[in-house]
Amino acid sequence: MEAEGISAPLSLSAEFEGSFAYLTVRDRLPTILTKVIDTLHRNKDNFFKEYGKEGVQAEKTAISFLSRLRNELQTDKPVLSLTDNAEDSEAWNEYMRRQQDLMEDGRPVSWFKSPWLYMECYMYRRIQEALYMNPPMDKFDVFKEGKTQSYFESQQAIKTLCTYLQELITNMENMTEIQLRDSFLKLLQISLWGNKCDLSISAGQDNSQKSSPIDSLPDLQRFILVDDSSMVWSTLVAAQGAGSSGKKHARVDIILDNAGFELITDLVLADFLVSAGLAKQIRFHGKSIPWFVSDVTKQDFEWTIMQTMAANHKWMSASGVQWKHFMKEGTWSYHDHIFWTLPHEFCDMAVDAADLYSTLQGSDLILFKGDLNYRKLTGDRKWEHTVPFDQALRGFQPAPLCSLRTLKADVQVGLQPGQAEKLSSQEPDWMTNGRYAVVQFSSPCREQ
Numbered sequence: 001m002e003a004e005g006i007s008a009p010l011s012l013s014a015e016f017e018g019s020f021a022y023l024t025v026r027d028r029l030p031t032i033l034t035k036v037i038d039t040l041h042r043n044k045d046n047f048f049k050e051y052g053k054e055g056v057q058a059e060k061t062a063i064s065f066l067s068r069l070r071n072e073l074q075t076d077k078p079v080l081s082l083t084d085n086a087e088d089s090e091a092w093n094e095y096m097r098r099q100q101d102l103m104e105d106g107r108p109v110s111w112f113k114s115p116w117l118y119m120e121c122y123m124y125r126r127i128q129e130a131l132y133m134n135p136p137m138d139k140f141d142v143f144k145e146g147k148t149q150s151y152f153e154s155q156q157a158i159k160t161l162c163t164y165l166q167e168l169i170t171n172m173e174n175m176t177e178i179q180l181r182d183s184f185l186k187l188l189q190i191s192l193w194g195n196k197c198d199l200s201i202s203a204g205q206d207n208s209q210k211s212s213p214i215d216s217l218p219d220l221q222r223f224i225l226v227d228d229s230s231m232v233w234s235t236l237v238a239a240q241g242a243g244s245s246g247k248k249h250a251r252v253d254i255i256l257d258n259a260g261f262e263l264i265t266d267l268v269l270a271d272f273l274v275s276a277g278l279a280k281q282i283r284f285h286g287k288s289i290p291w292f293v294s295d296v297t298k299q300d301f302e303w304t305i306m307q308t309m310a311a312n313h314k315w316m317s318a319s320g321v322q323w324k325h326f327m328k329e330g331t332w333s334y335h336d337h338i339f340w341t342l343p344h345e346f347c348d349m350a351v352d353a354a355d356l357y358s359t360l361q362g363s364d365l366i367l368f369k370g371d372l373n374y375r376k377l378t379g380d381r382k383w384e385h386t387v388p389f390d391q392a393l394r395g396f397q398p399a400p401l402c403s404l405r406t407l408k409a410d411v412q413v414g415l416q417p418g419q420a421e422k423l424s425s426q427e428p429d430w431m432t433n434g435r436y437a438v439v440q441f442s443s444p445c446r447e448q
């Protein structure tokens with residue numbers, strides 16, 4: 001899509017044999033689909049217990065939907081319109097028509113010929129269609145087991161992090177601005193590396209946090225390829241404006257990514273921002289349907305706060321109680337606009353989700369977590385690595401924004417000349433092995 005007439009390179013696509021997109025569509029997506037089918041099989045008795053024969057029949061039909069979907073994918077069939085009449089179905093079908101218009105010589109839109117970003121998002125939406133079309137399966141989260149396992153497998157790291165947070169809060173009034181800044185930067189990096197724990201790249205394999213999130217920071221520093229965290233800090237400080245009540249009114253929006261440990265790192269960061277008076281309001285943005293295996297839904301968000309509150313650990317439960325209070329008093333709020341589970345590049349948001357775009361324009365700082373959000377920020381296109389991040393956003397500038405992303409797809413902009421070449425010579429898979437990360441900032445007020 002050409003936003004504001006800004007030209008852009010080709011989209012990543014599985015049509016490029018051997019590319020990461022090709023290997024993902026050929027291997028990883030079918031694996032994820034097979035795991036979804038297995039999950040439904042394994043829950044057959046539960047469906048019978050809860051819903052009787054109707055539940056078992058729904059499960060069977062959903063499995064046949066998903067098996068057909070896997071065959072369509074593996075044999076590169078033309079994509080199909082959605083037929084579940086959900087709130088977002090027309091937006092999806094309109095997007096398919098747009099993609100069809102872009103196809104050369106009238107070739108149909110298909111899995112190995114169309115943009116990877118579209119096809120991967122489309123797969124997750126077709127999984128949801130299989131459930132929508134087979135009530136009472138429509139409310140079942142096929143990825144719930146993996147997300148809760150990631151939380152339970154990361155307990156030690158969560159305890160360490162909540163203890164660290166409470167220590168910061170206890171000492172906060174004695175902190176100098178430098179100490180406050182250093183604490184913020186540490187928690188920002190912990191949230192950044194929390195993004196390693198993603199179940200899509202691992203095709204559902206356990207990807208929980210085993211090491212101490214604090215102790216591992218010094219060793220990870222050298223793997224941060226772009227570090228604009230000082231600009232994030234100065235944006236936050238500049239956003240402190242005394243309103244009539246003399247209180248600070250900064251609003252921070254966090255576009256969430258994965259549940260489990262990563263979500264805890266985001267809640268801890270958000271708690272610090274409010275407790276340190278750096279933000280008056282935090283708006284969390286999650287997904288309205290189960291997405292990319294481990295992405296946060298409203299149920300995951302509420303479950304995680306409740307679990308942390310109920311933990312048999314003093315500082316975990318203290319943190320969970322505080323987070324529940326922030327939600328109750330409205331300091332924190334959770335939102336799940338359907339745009340986040342559409343396939344659109346973010347440069348389309350101002351037109352295709354104008355309400356969301358104008359909401360985000362009211363933010364003082366937007367933190368985008370994770371790789372899929374980075375792919376949508378940059379349009380998942382084959383940019384030269386030295387193209388500035390601002391340029392790759394192609395006009396998507398609702399407010400000062402920062403991507404906190406571990407690299408798991410072969411799109412990366414804003415690097416120094418020679419930086420990508422050096423990395424490729426050392427580690428050919430540096431863009432997709434999840435070992436590297438960026439803290440990449442862009443602001444409408446910064447000269448382009």
Ligand SMILES: O=P(O)(O)OC[C@@]1(O)O[C@H](CO)[C@@H](O)[C@@H]1O
Binds near residue numbers: 198199257
């Ligand atoms: O957004 P996240 O959770 O950081 O990563 C999502 C992801 O795992 O899924 C896609 C590959 O299947 C890539 O965008 C990325 O590897």
Ligand SMILES: [Mn+2]
Binds near residue numbers: 198200292370
């Ligand atoms: Mn994710």
